[in-house]
Amino acid sequence: MHISRFPTIVDDVTVRLIAAVVLVVGVVALVTQQWWLYAVLAVDFVLRTGWGPSASPVARFVGRFVRPRVGAAPRYTAGPPKRFAAAIGAVLTVAATVLWLAGATLPVVLIGVVMVVFPALEAVFGLCVGCQVFSLLMRLGVIPESVCVECADISRRAKARNEGIPA
Numbered sequence: 638m639h640i641s642r643f644p645t646i647v648d649d650v651t652v653r654l655i656a657a658v659v660l661v662v663g664v665v666a667l668v669t670q671q672w673w674l675y676a677v678l679a680v681d682f683v684l685r686t687g688w689g690p691s692a693s694p695v696a697r698f699v700g701r702f703v704r705p706r707v708g709a710a711p712r713y714t715a716g717p718p719k720r721f722a723a724a725i726g727a728v729l730t731v732a733a734t735v736l737w738l739a740g741a742t743l744p745v746v747l748i749g750v751v752m753v754v755f756p757a758l759e760a761v762f763g764l765c766v767g768c769q770v771f772s773l774l775m776r777l778g779v780i781p782e783s784v785c786v787e788c789a790d791i792s793r794r795a796k797a798r799n800e801g802i803p804a
Contacts, residue, residue, distance in 0.1 A: 643689040643720045645787050648711040649763065652719055654699045655690075656759035659726070663752040672737035672745055675730045678752070682727035686720060715787035722759075722767025726752070 659678060666674035681695045690696035733748040758764040774780045775788065782788075 643686070644716045646713045647690070647716045647719050648704075649714045650707060650709045650712055651690075651696075651699060651704050652714070652765075653760050653763060654703050654707065655693075655696050656756040658695050658699060658703075660753060660756040660760050663749065663756060667746070667749040667753060672733065672742075675733035675737065675745070675749070675752070679727060679730035679734050682723050682730055686723045686727050715785055717785040718765065718768035718771040718788065721771040722755075722765050725767045725770070726755070 662674055662678055666672060666678075681693050685693035685696055690700070729748050729752060733745050733752070736744045736748070755766050758766060771780065771785075772788075775782065775785065
């Protein structure tokens, strides 16, 4: 298996399908109180954030089995904000796992609610909360523009991708 870095552009349809899987796992964890599922999500988020979707079992599952069955054309969007959103998921699910192991149930439930609401917004409405925070941090100058050139000109990257030119 070749593991690449996080792509500079991603298919938003695929991202929303990945969010739907995270949503299902989050709902199951919350409803059944199977807090160990946050550890599973934490591993996936850490892999996806650090090494890209090709390292993520959830992203690989969606890419291989779910996305090919969805007829929607790809809609390309900048990758860095999605990576930032995955990093937020990693922080939250790692925290939930540590808190669960420490026996602190209430904070785990609160994080669990966030881990249902955020992926639901992404999967259902295409609203990426992490991407909105990323955008705000760019406007404030906390994240330099050089981190996400694609955020300013996604059309250039999408054209290159459609022509098979490495981005």
